[in-house]
Amino acid sequence: MSIDVFLxxxxxxxxxxxxxxxxxxxxxxxxxxxxxxxIAEIRGYDPDVVLxxxxxxxxxxxxxxxxxxxxxxxxxxxxxxxSDQAEDxxxxxxxGARGYVTKTIExxxxxxxxxxxxAGDAVFxxxxxxxxxxxxxxxxxxxxxxxxxxxxxxxKDVLRLIARGFAYKQVARKLEISIKTVETHVSSVLRxxxxxxxxxxxxxxxxxxxx
Amino acid sequence: MFSSFDLSRRQSDRxxxxxxxxxxxxxxxxxxxxxxxxxxxxxxxGLGGLLYLAVWLMTYDRxxxxxxxxxxxxxxxxxxxxxxxxxxxLASLGLWPNAALVLTxxxxxxxxxxxxxxxxxxxxxxxxDPDVERTSRxxxxxxIALLVGGLATFTSSVxxxxxxxxxxxxxxxxxxxxxIAFGPWVRRLLADLASERxxxxxxxxxxxxAAHLHDSVLQTLALIQRSDDPARMAxxxxxxxAELREWLFGAAPLDGVDxxxxxxxxxxxxxxxxxxxxxxxxxxxxxxxxxAGRALVGAASEAMVNAAKHSGAPRLSLxxxxxxxxxxxxxxxxxxxxxxxxxxxxxxxxxxSIRARVERAGGTVDIxxxxxxxxEVILTMPVSRA
Numbered sequence: 001m002s003i004d005v006f007l008x009x010x011x012x013x014x015x016x017x018x019x020x021x022x023x024x025x026x027x028x029x030x031x032x033x034x035x036x037x038x039i040a041e042i043r044g045y046d047p048d049v050v051l052x053x054x055x056x057x058x059x060x061x062x063x064x065x066x067x068x069x070x071x072x073x074x075x076x077x078x079x080x081x082x083s084d085q086a087e088d089x090x091x092x093x094x095x096g097a098r099g100y101v102t103k104t105i106e107x108x109x110x111x112x113x114x115x116x117x118x119a120g121d122a123v124f125x126x127x128x129x130x131x132x133x134x135x136x137x138x139x140x141x142x143x144x145x146x147x148x149x150x151x152x153x154x155x156k157d158v159l160r161l162i163a164r165g166f167a168y169k170q171v172a173r174k175l176e177i178s179i180k181t182v183e184t185h186v187s188s189v190l191r192x193x194x195x196x197x198x199x200x201x202x203x204x205x206x207x208x209x210x211x
Numbered sequence: 212m213f214s215s216f217d218l219s220r221r222q223s224d225r226x227x228x229x230x231x232x233x234x235x236x237x238x239x240x241x242x243x244x245x246x247x248x249x250x251x252x253x254x255x256x257g258l259g260g261l262l263y264l265a266v267w268l269m270t271y272d273r274x275x276x277x278x279x280x281x282x283x284x285x286x287x288x289x290x291x292x293x294x295x296x297x298x299x300x301l302a303s304l305g306l307w308p309n310a311a312l313v314l315t316x317x318x319x320x321x322x323x324x325x326x327x328x329x330x331x332x333x334x335x336x337x338x339x340d341p342d343v344e345r346t347s348r349x350x351x352x353x354x355i356a357l358l359v360g361g362l363a364t365f366t367s368s369v370x371x372x373x374x375x376x377x378x379x380x381x382x383x384x385x386x387x388x389x390x391i392a393f394g395p396w397v398r399r400l401l402a403d404l405a406s407e408r409x410x411x412x413x414x415x416x417x418x419x420x421a422a423h424l425h426d427s428v429l430q431t432l433a434l435i436q437r438s439d440d441p442a443r444m445a446x447x448x449x450x451x452x453a454e455l456r457e458w459l460f461g462a463a464p465l466d467g468v469d470x471x472x473x474x475x476x477x478x479x480x481x482x483x484x485x486x487x488x489x490x491x492x493x494x495x496x497x498x499x500x501x502x503a504g505r506a507l508v509g510a511a512s513e514a515m516v517n518a519a520k521h522s523g524a525p526r527l528s529l530x531x532x533x534x535x536x537x538x539x540x541x542x543x544x545x546x547x548x549x550x551x552x553x554x555x556x557x558x559x560x561x562x563x564s565i566r567a568r569v570e571r572a573g574g575t576v577d578i579x580x581x582x583x584x585x586x587e588v589i590l591t592m593p594v595s596r597a
Contacts, residue, residue, distance in 0.1 A: 013441065082446050103442045104489060106525075126528060130493035137496060137534070163493040164541045164587070165528025 003118050006047040007031040008038040008064055009080070010056045014103065018051065018080075021107040026114060035059050039067045046072055049117050052097070054081035054088050065095040078117045080105075086131045093193050099123025121183045122190035129162040132193060149196050151189060158185045220270050230266045243324035251317035293323065293388025300381045318361030323389055325354030358389070427454055434484045443489060471504040471538060472497045472531055478512040479529050486519035489526045496533035498594060506572035507540055507592045510565045514542040514588040517561045522546025522586055538592045545585040565590075 005026040009015045010033045019028050029045045032038035035058040042050055042064070050068070052061040065077050079092040079100040089100050098117050101110065102125055113123040124132070136151045151159070154175075161171040168186075172179045221232030224242070231249055235242035252259030362382070431451040435444045472494040479490040498504060511529065518527050524546030532539050565588065566576045574592035 011445075014445075017441075082442070102446070102491075104440075104446060104491075126491050126493045126530070130495050130530070133495040133532070160530070160532070163495070163528075164530040165491060165526075165543045165545070 002027045003049060003114065004029045004045065004047040005114060006038075006042055006045055006050045008035075008042075008050060008056070008061070009033060009053040011053070018110070022111060022114065025111050035063050038064050042068045042075060043071055047075060049114050050075055050077050051080045051114070052077055052092075054079055054085075054092055054100075060088075061092055061097070062095045065092065065097055069096050076117050076120075078113060078123060080110075086134070089128060089131055090135065090193070093128070093190065096194070098190065099125075100128040101125040102127055116183075120187075122186045124159070124162050124186055124189070126163045126165050129159040132189060133159050133163065135193075149192075151192065155185050155189050158182055159189065162186075218266070218270050220267065220272050222272055227263075228267050229272070230263055230270065233270060234266065241324075244321065247317075247320035247324035250320040254316040293319070293385050296381045296384030296388060315361045315364045318357045318364065319385065322354045322357030322359075322361060325350050325357065326389075427451060430480060430484065434480065437484060437487065469500045470497045471500050471508060471533065474500055474504070474508040475511060475529060475531050475540070478508055479515065479527075482512065482515040482519055482527070486516070488519045488524075490515060490529055491526060492529045492531075494531040494533075498533040498538055501595060503572045503574065503592045503595055504538065506568050507538055507574065507590055510568045510574075510576070510590050511540045511542055513561055513565050513568070514540075514590070517565075518542060518544040518546065518586060518588070522548070524585065533594070535594065537594055540588075540590040540592075542588040542590075543585065544587075548580045548582050548584045548586050 003026045005022060005028050007015055007018055007028065008031070009018070012033055015031050015033060019031060022028060026049075029047050030041050032041050035056055038052070050064070052064050054061045061077075061079055061081075068075055068077075077092075077097040079089065079097040080103060081089070081100070082103045092100060098120075099113060099122055101113055101123060105113070105125070116123050132151075133156065136149075136156075157175060158171055161174055162168075166174065168179055168182045172182045175182070218237050219233050221229035221236060221242075223229075225232050226246065231245040232242045235245040238245070249259040249263050252262060362385075428451060431447050434447050438444050438447070475494065476492050479492045482488065483490050500508070511531075515527055515529065518524065522544040524544035526545075528541070528543040530539075530541040530543065562578060569576050569590050569592065572592060574590060577589040577591075578586065579589065580586035
């Protein structure tokens with residue numbers, strides 16, 4: 001069964017580039033270069049995976065994720081951006097994106113990320129791993145659900161290795177655990193990232209203008 | 212010389228009617244000296260005044276497109292008071308003309324003229340500014356000599372015959388006149404100093420701006436020119452935009468203190484440019500840069516260069532993490548790796564230099580590498596508490 005992919009990016013040149021890279025392996029059902037078209041067409045096509053740019057006029061990727069999420073909860077989002085701004089990326093993840101990669105990603109790695117997203121895993125690029133480690137660093141806040149508000153030592157180990165540029169497979173080997181376990185850790189971090197109301201997350205994001 | 216048909220009364224930069232100025236323009240000398248000559252001739256039965264009147268009547272106002280018709284009042288006043296002082300002397304002496312008096316008046320008039328010549332560097336500038344040509348300095352010395360000589364002649368040959376009070380008044384008046392005549396020079400000198408200072412400040416700011424642009428924007432533009440990957444160009448451009456925006460509008464990081472993360476990013480950008488190899492930089496936490504931080508950044512640079520040269524990897528990763536106790540840098544490549552005992556001398560040398568640099572600053576170095584599995588250089592540095 002081939003995976004239906006939809007692309008949203010306001011840079012047409014980049015859009016066509018990604019389309020060319022992914023079309024061999026996936027079915028590119030459509031693409032859009034503005035928020036409103038994207039929302040309407042994604043609802044129509046109901047694709048498996050949407051690659052969405054963080055920065056776009058009229059609300060950006062967050063608007064797409066939030067609007068589509070209400071009507072088509074089965075659609076999975078991968079944020080794809082050149083943006084270095086931590087708060088934008090974290091906001092995308094909190095809005096529901098299951099991963100974030102930078103546009104410098106190599107085509108095979110991007111294809112791998114799409115497959116992973118489709119399989120229900122989280123995709124953490126080194127940069128996103130860094131953002132998350134930064135966001136969860138420091139003292140533990142006294143909150144009602146402390147489990148959501150801090151990362152376990154193992155999760156931190158996994159994120160550090162990802163931040164250092166290692167693929168999940170390498171992470172697994174270095175920590176002597178299975179890839180499945182790595183994926184579990186990453187998904188758990190994603191869940192914490194999305195659900196944690198750790199107030200430092202917002203504060204951290206707002207104080208870091210540029211990373 | 213007055214037969215010249217072109218002689219006209221100067222309308223700008225004049226004191227009375229522009230006669231002296233017109234004559235000066237016609238003769239090609241400074242108007243100060245012509246004025247001094249008229250003043251000196253005044254002491255010879257008022258000849259200077261008569262001559263002045265005669266020229267005035269014979270000439271016409273020059274038509275000038277000039278916008279400056281202003282009379283230099285303070286200087287006119289100064290010369291006038293000085294002249295009045297001389298006249299007072301003449302009256303009280305009852306000797307008119309008197310050879311000594313004419314000599315005195317001439318010396319004083321030309322001395323003043325030499326010192327107040329506005330078309331040349333002023334006396335202070337001439338004496339203090341080493342760039343002023345020698346003739347100007349000579350002119351000032353001659354002017355001072357004339358003034359001193361004039362006053363000396365006056366006291367020795369004329370001054371004895373009348374009361375001290377008048378002499379005193381005359382000297383005070385003359386001095387006051389000279390002072391007023393000098394006023395513009397003093398003002399100009401001060402204005403020069405002020406404008407020189409503000410110009411220097413402007414130049415320093417410009418130099419700082421140029422240095423910053425060179426380190427950031429020009430570097431990025433160079434990187435973009437060398438890059439043929441549109442995505443990477445965009446990254447560079449956007450990163451640079453953010454950095455420039457922060458520099459222009461944002462507060463400097465940590466009150467102007469440079470951060471280790473910033474220095475590492477700069478170092479990584481340099482490696483990218485020099486070796487055409489993308490370096491993914493991820494930083495967690497931060498620390499203001501100090502001696503240890505500089506050693507860390509330097510060692511990380513060397514590690515990156517080393518990996519870029521030898522690993523054969525398509526990209527490098529630079530991971531930096533700082534907390535309260537320590538800073539760690541991981542330079543990771545997925546290249547061919549090596550076994551420590553097999554590596555070439557060059558690479559070994561660099562590894563040793565990295566180690567020396569970090570250990571000198573109190574840190575530690577770990578190098579993990581296996582053939583075919585890439586290399587990771589791990590630098591750890593304790594954080595010094597300020």
